Amino acid sequence: MATLAPTVAVIGGGQLARMMAEPAAALGIPLRLLAEAEGVSAAQVVPDHAVGDYTDLDTLRRVTEGCAVVTFDHEHVPTxxxxxLEATLPVRPGxxxxxxxxxxxVMRARLAELDVPCPRNAVVASVADVEAFGLPCVLKTTRGGYDGKGVWFVGSPAEAEAVFATAAEQGRTLLAEERVDFRRELSALVARSPSGQVAVWPVVASTQRDGICHEVVAxxxxxxxELALQAQRAAMRIAGExxxxxxxxxxxxxxxxGRILVNELAMRPHNTGHWTQDGAVTSQxxxxxxxxxxxxxxxxDARERWTVMVNILGGTRETGRLYDGFPHAMARDPRLRVHLYGKELRPGRKVGHVNAYGDDLEDCLERARHAAAWFAGDLGEESE
Amino acid sequence: MATLAPTVAVIGGGQLARMMAEPAAALGIPLRLLAEAEGVSAAQVVPDHAVGDYTDLDTLRRVTEGCAVVTFDHEHVPTxxxxxLEATLPVRPGxxxxxxxxxxxVMRARLAELDVPCPRNAVVASVADVEAFGLPCVLKTTRGGYDGKGVWFVGSPAEAEAVFATAAEQGRTLLAEERVDFRRELSALVARSPSGQVAVWPVVASTQRDGICHEVVAxxxxxxxELALQAQRAAMRIAGExxxxxxxxxxxxxxxxGRILVNELAMRPHNTGHWTQDGAVTSQxxxxxxxxxxxxxxxxDARERWTVMVNILGGTRETGRLYDGFPHAMARDPRLRVHLYGKELRPGRKVGHVNAYGDDLEDCLERARHAAAWFAGDLGEESE
Known part of the structure; x- marks a missing residue:
């Protein structure tokens, strides 16, 4: 059926690739997936998948052969x-x-060139560098961090010393950043095409829990x-530049x-954009x-006054299937939208999310929080 | 991953099964498909599929083994x-x-028992029976008809004779029905669970073209x-009884x-319910x-004031990919929702549909009709 439409290669078999499969099916666009293992999230729903190592160039070449373009579930493929790969097909993002x-x-240096406001930052090679930068501060590995991993809040030279020891073990470079006194975290999401068209979703507020995106209000x-516009302009400008x-x-x-500072960039569908599946005209x-x-x-555009997304994170309950949460969650809230990733519950693991939309923000928050907690096992008879 | 959720077996690899795969992925529900051939519509998006003959009981047994329930893309599996199969797993609908x-x-006899209003009808075994029933009338094969196949409008004994000849060749029984002087066709769609819960979508108006559903307004x-309520009550009553x-x-x-009469029943997601994918809180x-x-x-519930669905039917253009219609259709109407079935264009073949929703019915009609015609090749440089 390769003649019906160009095939999109997707590297990485996580939930982002899984959720690409839904609009791909609707649009009649075939996906070819490189999955980390048989049975991972996206491999469950993409027939045309291979299992292999995304750090192996030959594997990447084999999987992308005959595809029109290659894109990603994650940002870990070696530069x-x-x-x-660019010699044989478009790599997007490049x-x-x-x-x-x-x-x-690299990101901080480039954003500084573009005069995009960021927290004060500096690459640090020693505890002395950190002391010169100023304590307390945040230390981050420049590469390989995600979901709160590779980020430390340090208040003393001894704490910085411990982080350097860990980073040295992993061969990581460290970046020091000021601890920002923020009111809240926002996210500006855009899609940009090679032709230069840009679509900008409404700016959302996100709440983290243990460094993992927990809740989004759109x-x-x-x-x-004026701040919303600044955020959207910054996102469009970064995407373009x-x-x-x-x-x-x-x-x-x-x-x-009352200012906005750029914290992180992600170049793929993002947890702060999951609300778009049910709350926007076009999903991320x-x-x-x-x-x-x-x-x-x-x-x-948003289709609703409010959409609230809450992640389902594996909680205290170690056993049981998410599926068994359906009877209660669906009967209690027939308007709830549930997205599961085909993963088993494990403490702290993202296994799904729920979206609740409507005219009343408090109602949406209550519905989404209740359902997410219920699925995670944090409510009900088995909760602690 | 079979332990994460019960597996649903789906018999038939057409677009209805394909479109079940999207919510199945979202809900983390594995599907196991029996497809008519490799590469058919649903087999493109359901990894766990077998190819085989749905009229072969052993094949059906093999495919449904270990599944929690079996359901259908079509109504052609022998009773x-x-x-x-019911000896080993729930068959839904039964x-x-x-x-x-x-x-x-069978349908007409049962609806008569239930006092559900239908067109006047009778099983006919000869042209004499048809003349006794009254001409002009509609003749239908009692089994095996779909999309206008197996339906004839006859005005004379000679025309009836020709239909009997065709039906006899195919071993079909014929039903005569009065030609109803209708204002328009409506569709009442319900979902019913074994526990007896029923969800009723708003009643829609549908337009046929050459016996194939062409356009739906919801x-x-x-x-x-009052008529809308009668239609919904009739659908709920039929589903229950x-x-x-x-x-x-x-x-x-x-x-x-100003009356409503039941024309046909379908027990599966239906073309008149495709609007629910983008226009209702929960899709069919x-x-x-x-x-x-x-x-x-x-x-x-409907999410929008109006949703218009128009089918993409293979038109006069014999070549070209539906995919090549995307640049124009998407740029002209960024709010258009496109659903393609992974099928090649062939004259008269359903290959996809579009949904357009909004507050202005005329605008929705124009957008959906234009896009469907564009994809079918009925507009633009190549049209005749």
Whole structure:
């Protein structure tokens, strides 16, 4: 059926690739997946998948052969391999863009050139460097961190020393950043096509728990329209200047004194955009596919006054199937939208999310929080 | 991953099974498919599929082994096989319900018992029977018809004679029905679970072209609320009395004198329910899965004032890919929702549909009709 439409290669078999499969099916676009193992999240729903190592160039070449474009479930494919692949097919986002999501030092340097406001930061090679930068501060590995991993809040030279020891073991470089006194975290999500079209979703507010995105409210409540516009402009500008193709998430701090500072960049569909599946005209997953194929983008407008997304994180309950949460969750809230990733519950693991939309924010929050807690086993007879 | 959730077996690899795969992925429910051939519509998006003959009981047994329930993309599985399968797993809808969608004579007899208003009808065995019934009339094969096949409008004994000759060749029984002077066709769609819960979508108006569903407007414009309620009540009553599980579509005539008459029944997601994918809180495909698993049903409410669905039917253009219609269709209408079935264009073949929703019915009609015509090749440089 390869003649019906171009095939999109997706590297990585996690939930982001899984959720791309839904709009791909609707649009009649075949996906070819490179999965880490048989049975992982996306491999359950993408027939045309191979199992292999994304750090192996030959594997990448084999999987992408005959595909129209290659895109990603994650940002961990080595930059050199991406450059090598570019000889045979479009890589979207391209390695020169993606490196800004892979390496925080490169990202900070580039954003400084662009005069995009960021927390004060410096690459540090020693505890003396950290003391010179100023304590307390945040230390981050420049590469390889995600979901709170590779980030430490340090208040003393001794704490910094311990982080250096860990980083040295892993061969990681460290970046020091000021601890920002933020009111809350925001996220500005855009999709950009190679032709230069950009679609910008409404700016959302996100809440982290243990460094993992926990809750998103779309749009961000009571956000100064001028700040919202600044955030959207920053995201569009970064996407354009870095030549990003596909979805770009710009995670931001809203400071207590009314400024926005860029925290992180992600170049793929992002947890802060999961609300778009049910709350926007076009989801981030569909627009990511449209963008990497250089098709016109779908409208990013919100369909509802409020949409709340809450992640389902494996909780205290170690056993039991998420499926067994359906009877209660679905009967209690017939308007709830549930997205599960085909993963087993494990403490702290993202295994799904719920979306609740409507006119009343408090109601949406209550519905989504209750359902997510129920699925995670944090409510009900078995909770502690 | 079979332990994460019960597996649903789906017999038939057409677009209805394909469109079940989207909510199945979202809900983390594994599907196991029996496809007619490798590469058919649903087999492109369901990894766990077998290729085989649905009229072979051994094949059906093999495919459904270990599944929690079996359901269908079409109504053509022999009734005896369904009874045999019931010994090993729940069959939903069950054979005693499904026979009413398979055999129009059985359906008419049962609806008469229930006092559900239908067109006047009689099984006819000869041209004399047809003359006694009254000409002009409609002749239908009691089994095996779909999309306008197996239906003839006859005005004379000679025309009836020709139909009997065709039916005899195919070993078909014929049903005569009065030609109803209808204002338009309506469809009442419900989902019903084995526990008896029912979800009823708004009643829609549908337009046929050459016997194939062409256009659906949800809700039916200017429908007398009392008639809408009658249609919904009839659908709920039929679903309950026939013990239907899953989606039931009741196709109706709205007569010029303000009555509704049942035309056809379908026990599966139905073309007149495709608007629910983008226009309702819960789509017919998701509620079909929830119903056959006896999970609580999702809200069937409309999310928008109007949703218009127009089918993409292979037109005059014989070559070219539907994919090549994307640049124009998507750029012209960023709010358009496109659903393709992974099929090649062939004259008269259903290969996809589009949904357009909004506050202005004329605008929705224009957008959906334009896009569907564009994809079919009926507009633009190559049109005749």
């Amino acid at each position: 050199d391999h991406l450059h090598a 390695p020169d863009a993606l490196v800004h999501a892979q390496d925080k030092a 749009p961000a409540p009571d956000l100064d329209p 870095l030549d990003v193709t596909g979805v770009l998430a710009v995670e931001l701090f809203e400071t207590r004194d 997953f569909e627009n990511h596919l449209r963008a990497v194929l250089d098709l016109p983008l779908g409208a990013p | 005896d096989h369904l009874h045999a 054979p005693d319900a499904l026979v009413h969608a398979q055999d129009k004579a 809700p039916a414009p200017d429908l007398d609320p 026939l013990d239907v599980t899953g989606v039931l579509a009741v196709e109706l005539f709205e007569t010029r004198d 495909f998701e509620n079909h899965l929830r119903a056959v698993l006896d999970l609580p049903l999702g809200a069937p």
